[in-house]
Amino acid sequence: MSVLTSRPALRWVVPAVAAVTVIGGGAALGQFAAEAEPALPPRSAAQLLVDLQTSRLEGLSGTVVQRADLGLPPLVGKLAERRDDLTALVSGTHTMRVWYSGPDKARIAFKDTLGERDVIRNGPDLWVWNSRTNEASHRTLPADAAQRPEEAADLPVTPAEAADRALAAIDPSTEVSVGRSATVAGRDAYELVLKPRAEASLVDQVRIALDAKEHVPLRFELFAAGTDEPTVEVAFTQVDFSRPDADQFTFNPPPGVKMDEGKPVGERPEGLAGKTDRPGKADDHPDVTTVGEGWATVLVARTGTPGTGTQRPAGEAAPEQGAAEQGAAEAAQLLGSLPKVSGDWGSGRLFSGKMFSVLLTDDGRVLAGLVAPERLYEVAAADR
Numbered sequence: 001m002s003v004l005t006s007r008p009a010l011r012w013v014v015p016a017v018a019a020v021t022v023i024g025g026g027a028a029l030g031q032f033a034a035e036a037e038p039a040l041p042p043r044s045a046a047q048l049l050v051d052l053q054t055s056r057l058e059g060l061s062g063t064v065v066q067r068a069d070l071g072l073p074p075l076v077g078k079l080a081e082r083r084d085d086l087t088a089l090v091s092g093t094h095t096m097r098v099w100y101s102g103p104d105k106a107r108i109a110f111k112d113t114l115g116e117r118d119v120i121r122n123g124p125d126l127w128v129w130n131s132r133t134n135e136a137s138h139r140t141l142p143a144d145a146a147q148r149p150e151e152a153a154d155l156p157v158t159p160a161e162a163a164d165r166a167l168a169a170i171d172p173s174t175e176v177s178v179g180r181s182a183t184v185a186g187r188d189a190y191e192l193v194l195k196p197r198a199e200a201s202l203v204d205q206v207r208i209a210l211d212a213k214e215h216v217p218l219r220f221e222l223f224a225a226g227t228d229e230p231t232v233e234v235a236f237t238q239v240d241f242s243r244p245d246a247d248q249f250t251f252n253p254p255p256g257v258k259m260d261e262g263k264p265v266g267e268r269p270e271g272l273a274g275k276t277d278r279p280g281k282a283d284d285h286p287d288v289t290t291v292g293e294g295w296a297t298v299l300v301a302r303t304g305t306p307g308t309g310t311q312r313p314a315g316e317a318a319p320e321q322g323a324a325e326q327g328a329a330e331a332a333q334l335l336g337s338l339p340k341v342s343g344d345w346g347s348g349r350l351f352s353g354k355m356f357s358v359l360l361t362d363d364g365r366v367l368a369g370l371v372a373p374e375r376l377y378e379v380a381a382a383d384r
Contacts, residue, residue: 037181038188040212045176048192048210055215059243060100062185066234067093071224071354099244107249122249129251136253137260173197173294184209184218185236196295200375201225202355203295214241224354231354291379298369298379335360341373345380 043051097109104124110117115132124143129136179191189209196203202225209219219235253259287302338349341359348361350373359367359376365383367376 038183038212040181040188040190043178043190045178045192048178048190048215049176051210051215052217057100057214057216057241058102060098060216060239060241061244061248062098062239063237064096064098064234065093065237066096066232067230068232069229069354070231070356071352099248101243101246101249105246105249118251120249120251122251125251127251129253129257131254133258134254134256135258135260136251137262138251139262173296179207181212182209182219184211185239187218187239188212189218198294198296200292200371201295202357202372203370209235216241222355227354291383292369296369296371296375298367298371298376300379300383301366301368303364303366341377343377343381345377345384 095111097111099107104121106121108119110119115130117131118127118129120127120129121141124141126139126141127136173196175195175197177193177195179193182189182191189211192208192210194206194208196205204223204225204227207219207221207223207230208217210216211218218239220233221230222232223229224231289300291298291300335349338351338360341348341350346361346363348359348363348365351358351360352373356368356370357373357376359365359373359380361367361380365380367380367383369376
């Protein structure tokens with residue numbers, strides 16, 4: 001169980017990864033390795049895990065740089081760069097400003113050459129604004145949103161979220177140790193190292209730098225097998241642990257903004273009363289199963305739609321003109337560009353990067369995991 005599961009504040013804002021998420025070519029991140037290792041009192045891995053669980057974060061603001069080099073096909077990178085949402089984080093280098101003032105006050109401002117996108121949580125109100133389109137949306141969160149961060153919104157991944165997901169994988173399949181001390185954003189930090197024991201995993205190790213005083217993740221690095229540089233890196237370049245001003249969490253709509261007032265987050269459509277909307281439950285996704293455990297887990301989904309999706313099923317209406325049609329065409333182009341593969345499990349197309357593989361079979365299955373393609377073929381053959 002993740003030591004951060006009960007710490008929604010850390011999962012929400014404290015940059016430990018992304019996204020992610022995520023992240024390439026960051027000169028600022030490269031400077032960390034050049035700094036001398038600080039002399040810190042020895043602490044065991046167990047002590048660092050306890051530090052994470054017992055830390056008390058009252059406020060924080062800072063700048064986060066994230067970099068991703070997932071080895072994605074060029075077309076995927078181009079499509080991501082053109083997106084107006086945070087999908088763009090899966091490729092290249094990105095900068096964010098973050099503010100945190102308790103479990104119900106947080107803000108992330110994602111900045112790039114095309115503008116700024118803000119996500120602001122202030123009590124029950126959740127605002128999302130895109131400066132490029134000057135569009136904003138407002139949602140009302142349920143009363144227990146602080147205890148249910150996964151239902152609050154589709155929030156961007158930060159270093160703490162990345163650390164949370166990595167720490168959730170700690171079990172007998174993971175070797176946990178203490179790495180070298182480091183200096184991140186001018187602060188001394190311990191390094192917690194997670195190394196998968198599963199040979200099938202494409203993840204070599206995860207390194208989490210924890211602030212020596214505040215015990216908050218300052219940097220998250222994910223290394224793919226056979227690489228010396230992080231495949232995913234998220235780190236503070238500047239951080240301040242004082243509580244930000246209340247004005248940082250007030251959304252002031254700019255002139256001419258197009259507002260979208262939606263239903264409260266978590267509200268169920270009519271006819272779904274009694275059904276849970278929490279992820280991971282078997283009754284939510286009856287056609288999704290997992291094979292294996294730990295870092296070698298393979299997700300198997302049955303979509304019910306044969307083929308790779310490059311053609312519409314007979315009788316299905318053509319998509320509407322505009323964004324929907326363009327999105328469908330881009331998806332078809334992407335699927336059509338993926339290499340064809342086949343074996344005793346059947347045939348399909350393979351989408352893979354440095355640390356993940358996704359197999360889309362012609363009989364309507366999708367298999368994915370942080371494993372090599374051969375592992376997916378093995379699972380697909382047994383799952384027929």
